[in-house]
Amino acid sequence: MDLLFDSVRSAIGLLLAFDSELVDIVVVSLRVSFFSTLFGALAGVPLGFLIAYNQFRWKRMVITCLNTLLALPTVVIGLLVYSFISRRGVFGSLELLYTQKAIVIGQLILIIPVIISLTISAISRIDNRYRTSALTLGANNLQVAWVICREARFGIIAAIIAAFGRVIAEVGISMMLGGNAKGFTRTMTTAMALEYDKGEFVLAVALGIVLMAFAFAINIIFNLLQGRTNADTV
Amino acid sequence: MPTLFELSGLIKDYGVRRVLDINNLSLEKGGIYALRGANGAGKSTLLSLLAFLETPTGGKIIFNGQEVNYGTGSHLYQLRQKVVLVDQSPLMFSGSVYHNVEFGLRVRKIGRVERKQIVEKALEQVGMLGFIDHDASKLSGGETKRVALARGLAVAPDVLLLDEPAANVDLENQRILFEIINRINKEGSTSIIYSTHQFPVDEQPAHQILILDKGKLHFDRRCNIFTASVKVANGEKSVCRLAGCAIELELSNTVLASVKDTFYLFINPEKIELLNSTTAPPENSFGVEVLNLTRKEKRVEYTVHIGKELLISSTYRSYKENPVYLGQGVMIHLPEDAISVYPLKHGQEIN
Structure with missing residues (x-):
């Protein structure tokens, strides 16, 4: 237990001192996760809406496939993307391997099914009368879509937050496609894995604390938003 | 009176179940029609078809002398600008009463100042002006129905379709609602078609009563x-x-x-x-x-x-x-x- 307490004490010291290495790692992590989540939301929310809103022949099969992709291991995604962007890969000439862009690409494959599935779930729960009310009041298809998304906003935000949580905490993609280059592609999780390998727990624990603090803060913000809405509607 | 709706051979099936089967029906402009029938008689389905929200399985609807073309989304969109359906249990969009009533005006790209005037007038017509800044989700059943009515009135439709306006509303609110319906019809040229599972009584205005039974229109007069x-x-x-x-x-x-x-x-x-x-x-x-x-x-x-x-x-x-x-x-x-x-x-x- 002494090891843990000593590590926590030293980690707090690092955090309070705004250690430059720690700050760099946190910034890289946040930047990569932010762009992954942003692009994932831009692609996943409209796709999720379209699947939920429209009736088509293979709808159930598509949803089943998406749900299966939720369990896709990060190392599998890492391998798949690696095969495309490595020097011998189709996109090798783009020199994406071991860059933050490569991590973003891998993380997009990881979270797009998450965002689509949770958006489908959020949109499907919205009463059809919102659609008919908007239509009968003269709304066009785009305006109807906006009304439905507005009513499903908390479910959609929850989908995006879940996706952010998934990418900020994943290690396989960042390690395989980013390469854990210090100052460039070293994220909180890859740094923690490296420090663990070295037997240095202080930075790993400090990063763990930061990671948990972010997750906690995001959830608090979301709960506050939801709580305010629930209180308004009681 | 010119003809508003002409229905011929209109059929609506849900799966193997035929919920509507109307041979012929003509509705005139400017009239108030009460559509009466028991639960499951096909009233809501007919209103949805008249509101161009559903596609009939067979037959045709002629609106203002023009046959409805269900294959063209833009044609239906144009028709929906003229007909508004107020649901039996209307849902309010998230936000204030004002936000709800201005919705139809916003989608019609009406300016902010004019929008405000129209919203206030519509709410005044239904006696809900005092609730303009209230959260729409906090309204009672009767108040919600009146705001939903104002939401429809604000866009000045040619036809107002009301699905069970008197359902789940106390007698006082029923009386107010039917007074409003009568007034709207008399003041403007809005044709009104409303459904009810009760017998229309004197305070319920109707130039004509249509009776639906198991999807069939039995007769179209206040008789028998x-x-x-x-x-x-x-x-x-x-x-x-x-x-x-x-x-x-x-x-x-x-x-x-x-x-x-x-x-x-x-x-x-x-x-x-x-x-x-x-x-x-x-x-x-x-x-x-x-x-x-x-x-x-x-x-x-x-x-x-x-x-x-x-x-x-x-x-x-x-x-x-x-x-x-x-x-x-x-x-x-x-x-x-x-x-x-x-x-x-x-x-x-x-x-």
Whole structure:
């Protein structure tokens, strides 16, 4: 237990001192996760809406496939993307391997099914009368879509937050496609894995604390938003 | 009056179930129509079709002289600008009452200042101006219905369709709602079609009543509805007296199971039989005189007198086979399957 307490004490010291290495790692992590989540939301929310809103022949099969992709291991995604962007890969000439862009690409494959599935779930729960009310009041298809998304906003935000949580905490993609280059592609999780390998727990624990603090803060913000809405509607 | 809607051969199926089957129906501009029928009669389906929110399985709808083309989204979008349906249990969009009422104006790209004036006027019409900044989700059932009505009125539609405006609303709010409906119709040129599962009474305005039963339109006049009471109950049958009429009907107690001593009685004009004088008349047969005779498309309608006017509707073919003339005495038979009974609420007797 002494090891843990000593590590926590030293980690707090690092955090309070705004250690430059720690700050760099946190910034890289946040930047990569932010762009992954942003692009994932831009692609996943409209796709999720379209699947939920429209009736088509293979709808159930598509949803089943998406749900299966939720369990896709990060190392599998890492391998798949690696095969495309490595020097011998189709996109090798783009020199994406071991860059933050490569991590973003891998993380997009990881979270797009998450965002689509949770958006489908959020949109499907919205009463059809919102659609008919908007239509009968003269709304066009785009305006109807906006009304439905507005009513499903908390479910959609929850989908995006879940996706952010998934990418900020994943290690396989960042390690395989980013390469854990210090100052460039070293994220909180890859740094923690490296420090663990070295037997240095202080930075790993400090990063763990930061990671948990972010997750906690995001959830608090979301709960506050939801709580305010629930209180308004009681 | 010019024709607003013309429906012909209109069919709507949900899976294998046929929920609507209307041969012909014409609705005129500027009218108030009450669409009456029991739960599941097809009222909401018909209103959804008239609001261009659903596609019929068969048949056609002509609106303002133009056949509705369901294959073109932009055509339906144009039509929906003129017709508004207020749902039976309307949902308010998240936000204030103002945000809800201005929705139809925003999508029509009406400027902010004009929007505000229209919203205030619409809310004033329904007596909800004082709630303009309230959270729409906090309104009571009656208030929600009035705001939903204002939301529809704000866009000044040619046709206002109201699905069960009186349902789940207390008597006071019902009275207010029907006053509003009457006023809107009188002040503007808005045609109003509303559905109800209750019998339209005096405070419920209606130039014409359409009765739907299991998806079929039975007749389109405020007729053949009587207040009836059980005169003698014996064994399996009871003798019932129709208020203001010279006839008494013998009905089985299974038909009367859902009502008390006094009730509404509706005689379906399409099921009234004209008997050949050579046959022995069964029970519930009466000799009457034909007062009026009208041909309507493939049907012929007779009016006879039984103390009140009774409408009979038969096919043109059967009329040709057995012609009837004005002033002629005929024998009619009212079979039990032509008769429907409904509970009577206090103070709703038809005199």
